[in-house]
Amino acid sequence: MTYVFATCVRIFCPVPVQIVACENEAMSQSLIQTAKPEQTGLSTLWFAATTLLGAFLVFQVQPVISKCVLPWFGGTPAVWTTCMLFFQLLLFAGYLYAHVLKSYFKPAVQGAIHLLLLSAAALSLPIEPSDAWKPSGAESPTLYLLWMLLCHVGLPYFVLSSTGPLIQAWLSYQDSSDKIYRLYALSNAGSLLALLSYPFAVEPFLSVSHQSVVWSLMFCGFVLIQSVVAIRLFRVVDRGEKHITASAPASNTRTQIPWQHRLAWVALPAFASTFLLVVTNHVCQDVAVIPFLWVLPLSLYLLSFIICFDSPQWYKPKWIALVSILAIAALRNKYLLPFSFQLLTEAGCYMVLLLGVCLLCHGEVARVKPAARWLTQYYALLSAGGAIGGLIVAVACPLLFNNFTELPLALSVASALSVVIFFASRGWRLADYDWNAARRVKIAVAVVMALPIIDLSMKGHASAIASDRNFFGVLRVHRDEEGTHLVHGRTIHGMQRPGDASSQPTAYYYYDSGVGRVISVLQERSPSIKTSVIGLGCGVLASYGRAEDEFDMIEINPAIQRIASEHFTFMSDCPSTIRHHLGDGRLVMERMHDHRFDLIVLDAFSSDAIPAHLLTTEAFDLYRTRLAAAGVFAVHVSNNHLDLVPLVHRLAKHASLESRVVYGIGDDAISVRNSSWVVLADADNPIWDHPAMETARPATPEQLRDAPLWTDQHHNLVSVLNLW
Numbered sequence: 001m002t003y004v005f006a007t008c009v010r011i012f013c014p015v016p017v018q019i020v021a022c023e024n025e026a027m028s029q030s031l032i033q034t035a036k037p038e039q040t041g042l043s044t045l046w047f048a049a050t051t052l053l054g055a056f057l058v059f060q061v062q063p064v065i066s067k068c069v070l071p072w073f074g075g076t077p078a079v080w081t082t083c084m085l086f087f088q089l090l091l092f093a094g095y096l097y098a099h100v101l102k103s104y105f106k107p108a109v110q111g112a113i114h115l116l117l118l119s120a121a122a123l124s125l126p127i128e129p130s131d132a133w134k135p136s137g138a139e140s141p142t143l144y145l146l147w148m149l150l151c152h153v154g155l156p157y158f159v160l161s162s163t164g165p166l167i168q169a170w171l172s173y174q175d176s177s178d179k180i181y182r183l184y185a186l187s188n189a190g191s192l193l194a195l196l197s198y199p200f201a202v203e204p205f206l207s208v209s210h211q212s213v214v215w216s217l218m219f220c221g222f223v224l225i226q227s228v229v230a231i232r233l234f235r236v237v238d239r240g241e242k243h244i245t246a247s248a249p250a251s252n253t254r255t256q257i258p259w260q261h262r263l264a265w266v267a268l269p270a271f272a273s274t275f276l277l278v279v280t281n282h283v284c285q286d287v288a289v290i291p292f293l294w295v296l297p298l299s300l301y302l303l304s305f306i307i308c309f310d311s312p313q314w315y316k317p318k319w320i321a322l323v324s325i326l327a328i329a330a331l332r333n334k335y336l337l338p339f340s341f342q343l344l345t346e347a348g349c350y351m352v353l354l355l356g357v358c359l360l361c362h363g364e365v366a367r368v369k370p371a372a373r374w375l376t377q378y379y380a381l382l383s384a385g386g387a388i389g390g391l392i393v394a395v396a397c398p399l400l401f402n403n404f405t406e407l408p409l410a411l412s413v414a415s416a417l418s419v420v421i422f423f424a425s426r427g428w429r430l431a432d433y434d435w436n437a438a439r440r441v442k443i444a445v446a447v448v449m450a451l452p453i454i455d456l457s458m459k460g461h462a463s464a465i466a467s468d469r470n471f472f473g474v475l476r477v478h479r480d481e482e483g484t485h486l487v488h489g490r491t492i493h494g495m496q497r498p499g500d501a502s503s504q505p506t507a508y509y510y511y512d513s514g515v516g517r518v519i520s521v522l523q524e525r526s527p528s529i530k531t532s533v534i535g536l537g538c539g540v541l542a543s544y545g546r547a548e549d550e551f552d553m554i555e556i557n558p559a560i561q562r563i564a565s566e567h568f569t570f571m572s573d574c575p576s577t578i579r580h581h582l583g584d585g586r587l588v589m590e591r592m593h594d595h596r597f598d599l600i601v602l603d604a605f606s607s608d609a610i611p612a613h614l615l616t617t618e619a620f621d622l623y624r625t626r627l628a629a630a631g632v633f634a635v636h637v638s639n640n641h642l643d644l645v646p647l648v649h650r651l652a653k654h655a656s657l658e659s660r661v662v663y664g665i666g667d668d669a670i671s672v673r674n675s676s677w678v679v680l681a682d683a684d685n686p687i688w689d690h691p692a693m694e695t696a697r698p699a700t701p702e703q704l705r706d707a708p709l710w711t712d713q714h715h716n717l718v719s720v721l722n723l724w
Contacts, residue, residue: 600634708720
């Protein structure tokens, strides 16, 4: 907020009138007479208010709509990447619209066209998708998600996207100084304020529906403010774009822009955008898809724009390059630290490196920014670069690679960029370069580019016998002396021992685990049980199956179904009847109207990313209706970073079920991992009297008192975050 206030002061404060360079003395005198600060200060306030509110709404809508759709697609990081792709493409469309409007229409016509667009956008509200838009599982998730976003936020976001360059272009009719570019810094400050306010001031206090309503009301306010600015255009006399300020940098006063500058306007933002998405994907894969985690890298991305476009004095390329190099070195040596510190160290280094790379890219772009007459073209090319970065990560990389190859490749480019800038910079204070010095370190550049690629080849991929990448992430199958492992991100989601031990359950599903004990009790009291498993993994639970038993395996990721069948034998060796269902676990369960299960197993993890919609009061009400008489519900809550036990206890109480936790002890000799399972059943269920449940721990009063209670409209993953 301090920065926003300071920027507004710098924009609005009266300053001495500067002599401008014009084609003739008459025009110069005319401009001096018409550019009086006291005549433009009030109108500039309207321009700034429109810019600030529009930017706030642009980046506030992204977490709001993402939270609406994340649960419907399994809560994977790819959902956020696809949302980012959509917003970047629409941002480019908005910038292109602003460029065309400014270049080919007179001010009055621009105002009329934009007023019509503002009215249409206001009529398209609200933005929250209804339940009718829930995917059935048969659609292409990427295309369906893009279509859903286009229908609900497409037009409002398009209007908001055009605001920055359009408002600056309109302001240039009365003020063509470099002060116009401060509005771009102010715009990014508004965006940053929106992103940081969401996890702390919006999400904890407002339901999804209320978030949508508040955003829609604020958008209506934005429409009114920008309409005032647009109406003012009817009184603007277009004097042409022949004048530029004498104070503008020499590189900005060219009649023609060098092609190298235009290339930089596209290529550098493209790499910054690519690096943003690659780092976001990586961090979210290793922790969880929660708003705070993907808001942080995007906030740093915006911060780099603020720093670089506010004033050239903030851009110190040699210092930035040095810090980036140190962050890369720390990433390469993180394994020297204790394991408990590696996660936070890695996340912190990636955030520092992301900020450094974005500062270098955006600092160079700001250094060669053009005069006001070119600003709409400039912003259009910047947004084109951002859209290209989104296409690279969301579309090209999943098609070209079977793993996250883009991470080491992006690190290679980041390393080279940092080394080149460091050695080319003549001093520590200004952006002044000696490119001949950079050429002399080309061998060092080649080495630092090769190191991340070498890491990729040595980081466990050699032992992978299969790899698959799709919308839901990267899956790998490893085989060693212990057996065959299914790995998603850094999490092992199941394994099978070799030889005669291949039929035994392993990992989190051994006989002494919570689910193992429940199955043994149910099989003791009935010759046939019906089990629904939400989250297939490699199919370990099928090892418990008898000829009379039935399994309904629900899995959202088709690649997991294929890998579990091709590389593991749990299901092929199982004599039970096994039915496979492809789709989101909750949506599939909703369609099973006539099914009643003796056991429901919830094991829907994806590299520690928890689909929150499976852990809400509405979801547990659904599970209860699908339980048979004396049925049992088992929830797998083993997790490195999220403490789900109190939450599940609270949900059980809401559903009038008793809940107890069973902790399984790992044994590396037989490939068994430590596990935590919460077992839920009616209070009078005979399972509680069985000796297998003697060590199960009931909920404590403190857990029930302090635990959150999630609903479809209000759930906050930060409330269960446990990074320590």
